[in-house]
Amino acid sequence: MITVAQAMVRCLERENISVVFGYPGAAICPFYDALTKSDIKHILVRQEQNAGHSASGFARITGKPAVCIATSGPGALNLITAIATAYMDSIPMVIITGQVSSERVGSDAFQEADIIGASEPFTKYSYIVKNPKEITKVFKQAFYIAGTGRPGPVLIDVPMDVQNVKIDYNYPDEMKMRSYNPNMKGHPGQIKRALTAIKNAKRPLICAGGGIFLSNAKEEFTEFVKKCNIPVVSTMMGIGALPSDDSLYFGMIGMHGVKPANVALMESDLLILLGARASDRAVCAPERVNETKKVIHIDIDPAEIGKNVDADIPIVGDLKNTLIEMNSKVCSPKDNEWINYLDEIRANTQVKEKEFEGYINPKAFIRLLSEKVDDDAVIVGDVGQNQIWLANNYNVKQGRFLTSGGMGTMGYSIPTGVGAKMAGANQVISVCGDGSFQMQMMELGTIAQNNIPLKIIVMTNNRL
Amino acid sequence: MKHTISILVENHAGVLSRISGLFSRRGFNIDSLAVGITDDPTMSRITIIVNGDDYTVEQVEKQLYKLIDVYKIKRLKVEETISRELMLVKVSCTSENRGDIIDIARVMQSKICDISSESITIEISDTTDRLEILQELLRPYGILEIVRTGTIALQKGNKSIC
Numbered sequence A: 001m002i003t004v005a006q007a008m009v010r011c012l013e014r015e016n017i018s019v020v021f022g023y024p025g026a027a028i029c030p031f032y033d034a035l036t037k038s039d040i041k042h043i044l045v046r047q048e049q050n051a052g053h054s055a056s057g058f059a060r061i062t063g064k065p066a067v068c069i070a071t072s073g074p075g076a077l078n079l080i081t082a083i084a085t086a087y088m089d090s091i092p093m094v095i096i097t098g099q100v101s102s103e104r105v106g107s108d109a110f111q112e113a114d115i116i117g118a119s120e121p122f123t124k125y126s127y128i129v130k131n132p133k134e135i136t137k138v139f140k141q142a143f144y145i146a147g148t149g150r151p152g153p154v155l156i157d158v159p160m161d162v163q164n165v166k167i168d169y170n171y172p173d174e175m176k177m178r179s180y181n182p183n184m185k186g187h188p189g190q191i192k193r194a195l196t197a198i199k200n201a202k203r204p205l206i207c208a209g210g211g212i213f214l215s216n217a218k219e220e221f222t223e224f225v226k227k228c229n230i231p232v233v234s235t236m237m238g239i240g241a242l243p244s245d246d247s248l249y250f251g252m253i254g255m256h257g258v259k260p261a262n263v264a265l266m267e268s269d270l271l272i273l274l275g276a277r278a279s280d281r282a283v284c285a286p287e288r289v290n291e292t293k294k295v296i297h298i299d300i301d302p303a304e305i306g307k308n309v310d311a312d313i314p315i316v317g318d319l320k321n322t323l324i325e326m327n328s329k330v331c332s333p334k335d336n337e338w339i340n341y342l343d344e345i346r347a348n349t350q351v352k353e354k355e356f357e358g359y360i361n362p363k364a365f366i367r368l369l370s371e372k373v374d375d376d377a378v379i380v381g382d383v384g385q386n387q388i389w390l391a392n393n394y395n396v397k398q399g400r401f402l403t404s405g406g407m408g409t410m411g412y413s414i415p416t417g418v419g420a421k422m423a424g425a426n427q428v429i430s431v432c433g434d435g436s437f438q439m440q441m442m443e444l445g446t447i448a449q450n451n452i453p454l455k456i457i458v459m460t461n462n463r464l
Numbered sequence B: 001m002k003h004t005i006s007i008l009v010e011n012h013a014g015v016l017s018r019i020s021g022l023f024s025r026r027g028f029n030i031d032s033l034a035v036g037i038t039d040d041p042t043m044s045r046i047t048i049i050v051n052g053d054d055y056t057v058e059q060v061e062k063q064l065y066k067l068i069d070v071y072k073i074k075r076l077k078v079e080e081t082i083s084r085e086l087m088l089v090k091v092s093c094t095s096e097n098r099g100d101i102i103d104i105a106r107v108m109q110s111k112i113c114d115i116s117s118e119s120i121t122i123e124i125s126d127t128t129d130r131l132e133i134l135q136e137l138l139r140p141y142g143i144l145e146i147v148r149t150g151t152i153a154l155q156k157g158n159k160s161i162c
């Protein structure tokens, strides 16, 4: 027999977790004691929020749920912003928090906080483990839920006394849940309708969202785009789905997007949303979308379809599977008329940036940066002007552009960069503002202590 | 427009708070919510009466379905549904008007479940409309207290949502 704390560590090993990010405290001590005896590497962050962001960076590179850890009360509460940030961007994550002893739960004990209740609006699911025997089942389910369907953060809250109970360790091999069955395959009838609509469209447009990365569908997506010869725009989360300098890519749409992308969005007669939810920043007047065009919406989360824009052809399913299916049926590529038209707009909107004596033009700097970095570099943007400069001027090639799209959380870039680097990314560069840098500069300690070769660029404009 | 939504959920602690949290968070208006265990003790059935247009109710359904603990969900059509609500109502009475109140209760096919020299408690299980009729009829006598369970509903015929 082993303790629940030891079982928790074994569960992580079984899930092939090699690195975790966290911060200890009394209520999570039994788990930490067990963790020291494992080969799992623990990165001690300088504030729990950064453990969450680092896990986010790790998960976004590996495509698998990553783990962060905090103690009860203040530790867990410090994680909240990171959990919500991950939830908004559908990042798979398992959060482990210590809780006060079972018999004290509900008594306003020292360092007690209802983290389940507090995080309920922005966790995909959460557990408080009251029955020690359930620990392995809870871990198995947590990883399964976090990493399947529309990914998201799952929280496991374990009271301190439970961590010390001895149990028989037995990790389930399979996990089936009658109430949770994410739909992995798009409906064949709907796929057929979509292909017909594409065939009949004069000015089709693909809008790439973060779902392309989440379903690991970059290859299938590229094949689809090239086969159909359809222009592509992206949301902020979809940047990099096609290389930014691809002739079919016309930039980011929306409030902070670029003109060619927004013109394409306005003038298209068929909009194909791929793993994008058409949020308020991406589509400012969703009600007008349906007036001028048909919409095909492919997403794994049925609740996103019809939420912001109506879909004429909704397809619920995993993007990778659906695109494979579509690629096997796509017929002839579209002619170049519509693309040539957009090319012209793109050519006419290239403005020459002004240079000021003694200042560096940030856009020019970002463009230069794109040329200097490795082709597979991971760029992590923060929030603010620096983020928009990156989104519109950085040239993603084979690498990634990571940012906090949905929540716009300042202080994201450095800890997320740490996570991306720990996940094995070749070259990671965090770009932040001078304001956001000061929200996360404690992580320089983490970076120094662990010798993490992360590059940091601070875009100093002396203002927020 | 009122809609009746039936939901089968895993019978866990915390499920109800997830569901009610979702309603308040997303600004959905619920008129009533009733919950109880089913024939399968691991499953509970929730009946929600929600007020909203088609878009809102579709969103309610989809967001509810997204909850991990929700097993099945169905919007029930009024004409294909039997719905009932239970109400207990305590009215003040005197020896003079007691007979009138008992008559009303009888006409409304409700039950007297408690009686004292100064009050009568009536139990009615019926549609929400009929509950409200009884309530109006009793109002002149002085309603002391009312408690209602919220509507529960099943589809007519041999259909089931499971």
Ligand SMILES: Cc1ncc(C[n+]2csc(CCOP(=O)(O)OP(=O)(O)O)c2C)c(N)n1
Residues within 6 Å of the ligand: A382, A383, A384, A385, A386, A387, A408, A409, A410, A411, A432, A433, A434, A435, A436, A437, A459, A461, A463, A464
């Ligand atoms: C945690 C958090 N607090 C506040 C904001 C609001 N906000 C968005 S951008 C911004 C200014 C960021 O300044 P800086 O980091 O210097 O970046 P710059 O815009 O100057 O590039 C602020 C305060 C936010 N997004 N996140």
Ligand SMILES: [Mg+2]
Residues within 6 Å of the ligand: A433, A434, A435, A459, A460, A461, A462, A463, A464
């Ligand atoms: Mg600044």
